[in-house]
Amino acid sequence: QVQLVQSGAEVKKPGASVKVSCKASGYTFTSYYMHWVRQAPGQGLEWMGIINPSGGSTSYAQKFQGRVTMTRDTSTSTVYMELSSLRSEDTAVYYCARGAHIVVLQGWFDPWGQGTLVTVSS
Amino acid sequence: DIVMTQTPLSLSVTPGQPASISCKSSQSLLHSDGKTYLYWYLQKPGQPPQLLIYEVSNRFSGVPDRFSGSGSGTDFTLKISRVEAEDVGVYYCMQSIQLPPTFGQGTKVEIK
Numbered sequence: 001q002v003q004l005v006q007s008g009a010e011v012k013k014p015g016a017s018v019k020v021s022c023k024a025s026g027y028t029f030t031s032y033y034m035h036w037v038r039q040a041p042g043q044g045l046e047w048m049g050i051i052n053p054s055g056g057s058t059s060y061a062q063k064f065q066g067r068v069t070m071t072r073d074t075s076t077s078t079v080y081m082e083l084s085s086l087r088s089e090d091t092a093v094y095y096c097a098r099g100a101h102i103v104v105l106q107g108w109f110d111p112w113g114q115g116t117l118v119t120v121s122s
Numbered sequence: 123d124i125v126m127t128q129t130p131l132s133l134s135v136t137p138g139q140p141a142s143i144s145c146k147s148s149q150s151l152l153h154s155d156g157k158t159y160l161y162w163y164l165q166k167p168g169q170p171p172q173l174l175i176y177e178v179s180n181r182f183s184g185v186p187d188r189f190s191g192s193g194s195g196t197d198f199t200l201k202i203s204r205v206e207a208e209d210v211g212v213y214y215c216m217q218s219i220q221l222p223p224t225f226g227q228g229t230k231v232e233i234k
Contacts, residue, residue: 035223045171045214045225061222095170099218106159106218110182112170 002026004096004113011119017084020116022096029077030054033099035109036070036081038092048094051079054102086120093117124149124217128226135205136234143229145198145215152195152219159219162191162200165228166211174213175200207233 007021022034036048049060051070058070064083072079079096093115100107125148135141151160158178163171173182175191178198188203202209210233215226 044228047222108176110173
């Protein structure tokens, strides 16, 4: 079955960086976009960006431009999201979610990873 | 960015009774390909969101038929015909006609 498994919880100090991984299985990794979405405690869903696992091209939400980097490793079917210059407001659960087939950009997000809690605290 | 506005933000429903959630977008979600890129998700406590409805009115695999979606253009509705205890959680609408995909604020559904 299609599955996304994310790395474990992280605790970081302000100003540090965090790199979260998302390992895909059960489908052709390079055929579907991957999105990253975050959710602050008790808050809604916030889209961060998208990566095309085939060519590695990315598009980021303006809010995170300059601080986020999304990469992929096709040999292990894993995508990564690195967020730098962390501040307390970045404390959130970070989700990867499979998007549409790469021949179209629009589409639903399914499945989602289980989420990775990143806590930023001094 | 397209703004998605949900109402109400919270709902308390007696089991077996219907429930309805509205979602309005700041721009039409009808694409030139004829599809309308509006989705509904349910996030149960402690879980990631799960897809319920895609392209306005299509139930995703395994979604009970008590869930239905309707609407067009900029106005959309999710209906639960008879709410069950397992339906508690936060419901989100989402558009993906253009980047960035955007979500509504969420509607928290609880059981009376």
